[in-house]
Amino acid sequence: MKIKTLLASAAMALGLATSVYADGHEKTKVGFVYVGPVGDGGWTYEHNKGRLAVEEEFGDAVETVFVENVAEGPDSERVMTQMALDGADLIFTTSFGYMDPTINIAKKFPDVKFEHATGYKRADNVSTYSARFYEGRAIQGHIAGSMTKSNIIGYIGSFPIPEVIRGINSAYIHAKKVNPDVQFKIVWAYTWFDPAKEADAAKVLIEQGADVVLQHTDSTAPQAAAQEAGNVITFGQASDMGQYAPLPRVSSIIDDWAPYYIARTRAVMDGTWESKDTWDGIGAGMVGIGEISDAVPADIKEQALAMKTAIADGSYHPFTGPLKKQDGSDWLAEGEVADDGTLAGMNFYVEGLEGDIPQ
Amino acid sequence: MIRLEKRPQPSRTFAYLTPLLAVLATFFFGGLLFAALGKDPVASILTIFWEPLFGEFSFYYRPQLLIKGAPLVLIAIGLSLGFKAGIWNIGAEGQYIMGALFGAGVGLAFYPAESFLIFPLMVLAGGFGGWLWAMIPAVLKVKFGTNEILVSLMLVYVAEQFLASMSLGLLKNPEGFGFPGSRNLQQYDSAHNAEIIVGSGMHWGVVAALIAVIFAYVLLARHRLGFAVRVTGEAPRAARFAGVNPSRLILFCLGTSGLLAGLAGLFEVSGPAGQISIDFNVGYGFTAIIVAFLGRLHPIGIVLAGLLMALTYIGGDIAQSQLGLPAAAIQVFQGMLLFFLLALDMFTNYRLHFGRTEAA
Numbered sequence: 001m002k003i004k005t006l007l008a009s010a011a012m013a014l015g016l017a018t019s020v021y022a023d024g025h026e027k028t029k030v031g032f033v034y035v036g037p038v039g040d041g042g043w044t045y046e047h048n049k050g051r052l053a054v055e056e057e058f059g060d061a062v063e064t065v066f067v068e069n070v071a072e073g074p075d076s077e078r079v080m081t082q083m084a085l086d087g088a089d090l091i092f093t094t095s096f097g098y099m100d101p102t103i104n105i106a107k108k109f110p111d112v113k114f115e116h117a118t119g120y121k122r123a124d125n126v127s128t129y130s131a132r133f134y135e136g137r138a139i140q141g142h143i144a145g146s147m148t149k150s151n152i153i154g155y156i157g158s159f160p161i162p163e164v165i166r167g168i169n170s171a172y173i174h175a176k177k178v179n180p181d182v183q184f185k186i187v188w189a190y191t192w193f194d195p196a197k198e199a200d201a202a203k204v205l206i207e208q209g210a211d212v213v214l215q216h217t218d219s220t221a222p223q224a225a226a227q228e229a230g231n232v233i234t235f236g237q238a239s240d241m242g243q244y245a246p247l248p249r250v251s252s253i254i255d256d257w258a259p260y261y262i263a264r265t266r267a268v269m270d271g272t273w274e275s276k277d278t279w280d281g282i283g284a285g286m287v288g289i290g291e292i293s294d295a296v297p298a299d300i301k302e303q304a305l306a307m308k309t310a311i312a313d314g315s316y317h318p319f320t321g322p323l324k325k326q327d328g329s330d331w332l333a334e335g336e337v338a339d340d341g342t343l344a345g346m347n348f349y350v351e352g353l354e355g356d357i358p359q
Numbered sequence: 360m361i362r363l364e365k366r367p368q369p370s371r372t373f374a375y376l377t378p379l380l381a382v383l384a385t386f387f388f389g390g391l392l393f394a395a396l397g398k399d400p401v402a403s404i405l406t407i408f409w410e411p412l413f414g415e416f417s418f419y420y421r422p423q424l425l426i427k428g429a430p431l432v433l434i435a436i437g438l439s440l441g442f443k444a445g446i447w448n449i450g451a452e453g454q455y456i457m458g459a460l461f462g463a464g465v466g467l468a469f470y471p472a473e474s475f476l477i478f479p480l481m482v483l484a485g486g487f488g489g490w491l492w493a494m495i496p497a498v499l500k501v502k503f504g505t506n507e508i509l510v511s512l513m514l515v516y517v518a519e520q521f522l523a524s525m526s527l528g529l530l531k532n533p534e535g536f537g538f539p540g541s542r543n544l545q546q547y548d549s550a551h552n553a554e555i556i557v558g559s560g561m562h563w564g565v566v567a568a569l570i571a572v573i574f575a576y577v578l579l580a581r582h583r584l585g586f587a588v589r590v591t592g593e594a595p596r597a598a599r600f601a602g603v604n605p606s607r608l609i610l611f612c613l614g615t616s617g618l619l620a621g622l623a624g625l626f627e628v629s630g631p632a633g634q635i636s637i638d639f640n641v642g643y644g645f646t647a648i649i650v651a652f653l654g655r656l657h658p659i660g661i662v663l664a665g666l667l668m669a670l671t672y673i674g675g676d677i678a679q680s681q682l683g684l685p686a687a688a689i690q691v692f693q694g695m696l697l698f699f700l701l702a703l704d705m706f707t708n709y710r711l712h713f714g715r716t717e718a719a
Contacts, residue, residue, distance in 0.1 A: 037686060067679040069686040071641040074631035078423050079676050085416045086681065097638055100543050120536055159637055160527055162537045190523050190637065345537040359528035 028090070028269050030054060030261075031083035032066040033076060035095035036193045042218025042238035043192060043255070044068065047094045047117075050257030057262045061269070072097025080105040084112045090268045092261065093117065096161070102126060113273050115264060118163065120344070122275050129260060132281030133163065134343070135311045136253035137170035137214075138318035139289055139304050140235050143251060144212040145175030145182050146300045147233060154205025155186045156198060156215040156222055160357045162346045164216050169350045170318045171214055174307075176352055184353055185210055195221035206232055213248075223249055233295065240290040251304075252290030259285050279340065283312040319343065324351035363705075364712040373707045378653060378660070381699035382667075388699075389692045398682055406681060407674030407692075420673055422560025426631050428669035430455070430623040432662055433568040434647035436575045437616030439656040443579075444591040446612045450496065450511030451620040452644025453518035454489040458621025459628035460518075460525055461488025463635050466550035467530055467541060477549040482563075482625060489621015490614050492518065497613035501606045507613065519640070526637045541635040544628065552630030564626025568665075571619055576658040588612065620644060649697050671696070 032051050036044035051064050065088070067079045076098050083091050084105065092115045093102045099119035106114045106126045114126045122128055144153050153175060157164050168186065175182045185208055187201040198217045202225035205213055215222045215237045223241055226232040226248035234244065236252025260278065267273040280286035289308050292301045310316035321332030326349040332338060349357060390400030411420035434451045441448050448454075462485030469477050496510035523539075530541040544550045555561045579585035587608055591598040599605070623643065628635060650668050654660030675689035 031680070065680045065683075067676050067686070070676070072636065072638050073633075073641065074426060074627075075641065075672075075676070077631075078427075078673065079680070081419060082416070082677055083680060085419060096538070097540075097636055100545075100633060104545075120538070159523075159539060161539055190520075347537040359524070 026061075027063045028058070028061060028265065029086070029088045030062055030064045030265055030268075031080075031088040031091040032064065033070050033079055033083075033091065033093045033095075033098060034066060034068040035070060035072065035097070036218065037068050038066070040193050040218050041220050041241065044094070044218075045239050046255040047092070047257055050261040051092075053258035054261050054265050058265065058269075062265060073101065077101040077105055080114075081108070084109040088112060090115065090265060090273075113264075113268055122277060124275055127264070127275050127277065129278040129280075130163075131255055131286040132279060133253055133255075133287060134166045134170040134318055135281040136287050136289055137167040138174045138311065139307055140214060140251065140253065141171035141174030141176075142178060142307060143292070143296060143300060143304050144171065144214065144233075144235075145177065145179040146303075147250075147296065148175075148179065148182060148212050150209045150211045151179065151181045152183050152185060152209045152211065154202070154208070154210030154213040155184055156201045156205070156213065156217050157186055157188045158192050158217050159190060160188060160359075162344060165349070165357060166343060166346045167216055168353070169346065172353055173323070173350060174318070186353075186355060188358055189217055191217065193218045195219040198222050199225045202226060203229075220244065236290050242290065245291070246293030246295045249290075249293070250295050251292045254288035254290050256285055256288045279344075281311065282308060283314060325349070326351055326353055360714065362712050363709045366708055366710055369707050370710070373703075374655065377700060377703040377707065378655070378664075380703050381653075381696060384699040384703070385692065385695045389695055392688060392691060393684065396684065396688060398684060403678055403682055403684060406678040407671060407689075410677050410681075411670055411673045420677075422558060423673055424666055424669045425560035425565045426562070427672055428665040429562075429565040429568045430627055430643045431647050431650045431668055432665035433564065433571055433623040433626075434616075434620045434644055435650040435654065435661045435665060436568070436571045436658060437619030438647055439651045439654070439658070439661060440575065440578075440588055441612035441616050442592075442651055443656050444588045444608055444612055445595070446609055447508045448493060448496070448511050448613055448616045449508050449648065450493070450513075450515045450644070451616060451647055452640055452642065453511070453515035454492045454617040454620035455624035455627075455644045456515075456518040456522050456640050457492040458485040458489035458624030459632075459635065459639060460521060460530075460624075461485055461491075461621070462625030463541060463544065463550075463628045464525075464530060466544055466547065466629065469549070470542065470547060473549045475549070478552070478629070481550060481629060482622065485625025486618045486622045489624065490618040492621070493613045493617020494610070497610050500613075501609055507609075511613075515644070522635070522639060523637050526635055526639075530635050532634075539637055543633045545630075545633040550629055552626050554630075562626065562630045564623065564630060567622055567626060568662075572658045572662055579658070584611065620647075653697065653700055668693070 034044045038044055038048040055064050070076050070079050080091055090113045094117045096118045099116060099121050102114050102116045103121050103123060106123050110125055116128050118130045119128050155168055172184050185205055187205060189197050189201050191197055198219050199221040202213050202222035206229045211232050213222055213226055213232060213234050218238050220241050223234050223244040226234045232248055233250045234248040236249050238255050240252045240254050241249050292304055317337045319338035321336040322334045323332040325331050386404055390404055393403040394400045438448055438451060462481040465484040466481045496507040499505040499510055500507045526539040532540060532542045552563050587603040590601060591603055591608055650661060650664045654664035671693050678684045679686060
């Protein structure tokens with residue numbers, strides 16, 4: 001009896017909450033769910049910069065809220081629900097692991113718009129967005145291959161998922177182009193953010209002779225390890241990590257979510273928001289290339305910038321044939337360009353990379 | 360001159376009073392912390408403790424307390440048996456992972472067949488997985504005298520590697536476009552640990568936690584085995600004279616805590632979490648250690664402590680979003696709770712003595 005009344009009132013309140021808030025209040029409320037701390041200096045830090053850009057752009061017309069360090073799974077569902085109950089109109093869920101939770105909660109709040117980063121499940125009120133980081137990796141690979149003296153490039157992988165494998169392939173292809181003797185050593189850290197583990201991984205790679213360390217993890221610990229070792233160059237990941245320039249950090253891939261977040265918030269305000277899939281790169285400004293420092297010789301810098309321009313205007317695609325898979329089978333014919341479907345689910349190395357993708 | 364004096368008898372009053380005092384001290388110093396961060400301390404603490412229970416949307420948060428609290432209570436009950444007997448299972452997190460992997464593995468093996476037998480089989484497998492993982496430190500301790508604290512803790516990291524491997528390999532969703540993570544069991548009816556009453560938060564894991572509490576209570580209060588557990592912790596020599604077999608007790612305590620942790624993992628993966636993923640474990644196994652101590656290793660105390668911890672998590676997230684409190688401040692706040700509990704615990708066995716020190 002008591003439970004029944006409770007549930008009835010719950011259902012009523014829920015219906016009430018969604019209809020009142022989603023339509024009729026002045027400030028547009030935008031929620032952000034973060035997987036790491038805003039001070040991680042990488043992934044979450046950049047999403048938070050995007051949030052601040054939204055506040056700056058719209059001033060009093062918006063209110064933004066965020067919760068950091070949210071575990072993927074039921075905790076994230078609770079945080080999303082809480083934001084929706086508190087009247088959020090638009091919620092950005094900024095980690096792959098929030099995919100199913102976002103879909104679950106979006107079903108319960110049909111009037112709230114959701115934006116899920118890096119996933120593949122959409123609904124009428126769920127969009128997905130991601131950045132073509134591999135475009136930046138191509139430029140990194142070019143600089144790395146040109147500058148390495150030991151011909152050993154270390155790579156700190158987070159998890160062996162398509163996004164990370166794409167980055168490794170893209171960097172390798174372009175390093176190999178300028179330096180046929182180049183060899184990649186890959187360490188899987190199985191974390192996105194763990195300064196201690198990342199530092200260990202960087203040290204191991206440096207001990208194995210790597211004089212370039214690329215990272216697909218978010219902390220600055222590998223930069224610090226490289227600085228300590230000396231004669232090792234690195235690239236900022238997700239964020240510029242400019243405090244380590246000009247050496248060891250010679251350039252960086254920057255995730256710039258601000259234009260997208262502003263555009264989507266505006267769409268909600270205008271009532272033009274629609275569910276869609278966005279995968280933007282250097283051209284649209286979602287992927288930025290941090291300033292190439294003076295530690296890079298002028299001619300290499302020039303080539304790198306030329307590649308950036310070519311990728312941005314669409315005249316060059318980082319995955320252009322001829323390319324073979326690791327097992328020697330053909331992938332792309334001469335001049336053929338990889339399609340987005342294959343790239344999105346990429347689970348193979350290109351020819352020349354050593355080792356297996358962990359299973 | 361103030362000095363500490365050992366009480367002739369542990370104070371029963373203080374044993375019951377310390378959790379309350381610890382909560383009050385946490386309110387006070389936590390409030391200071393929030394004030395130092397420029398937030399209204401009263402509003403912050405109200406948001407954390409009042410909002411989920413009696414706020415506008417408490418109809419949603421109250422069931423969440425059960426969802427968040429059930430695995431904590433289930434694991435902590437198991438741990439408390441061992442802790443009472445001086446057997447330290449620190450690796451419940453690993454047993455939780457293995458329970459989830461075994462249970463979900465069985466469920467996924469049957470996909471897409473539907474049968475009412477699948478879920479019970481998963482429960483059995485989940486419990487078995489946790490039990491098995493806890494038996495490693497147990498057998499090593501019995502046979503070779505290894506330290507169960509170290510072995511069980513290290514096995515957590517082994518279990519995490521298994522979890523990553525399973526998410527990327529054997530249990531990976533074949534329809535997941537190469538992304539890690541298993542199929543979502545919430546979309547597989549026979550394997551879904553759904554809410555028994557929709558919207559109540561009451562899933563089978565909550566039921567299991569309640570049953571475990573009752574069993575633990577009866578065991579400790581009425582059963583010979585419970586007597587063995589208590590006497591071993593309080594007076595190991597007396598226990599030997601009383602005919603307690605220490606090896607059997609180690610196997611029992613570690614096995615039971617592993618079993619319950621494994622069940623917690625199974626209920627979580629098949630219910631609220633839904634899928635095996637690399638980041639499936641979120642620290643329940645470690646937080647349960649705090650819950651066990653906060654609850655004075657007493658079954659009823661553990662229920663209250665589990666709900667309290669769940670409350671600070673839920674309220675903490677609300678405070679982050681509504682008041683902009685950083686996550687780190689919430690974690691410090693939770694840490695204070697344990698710190699004050701342990702600090703004030705001293706007064707159970709000691710009392711302050713004011714006045715001149717007598718000549719030694």
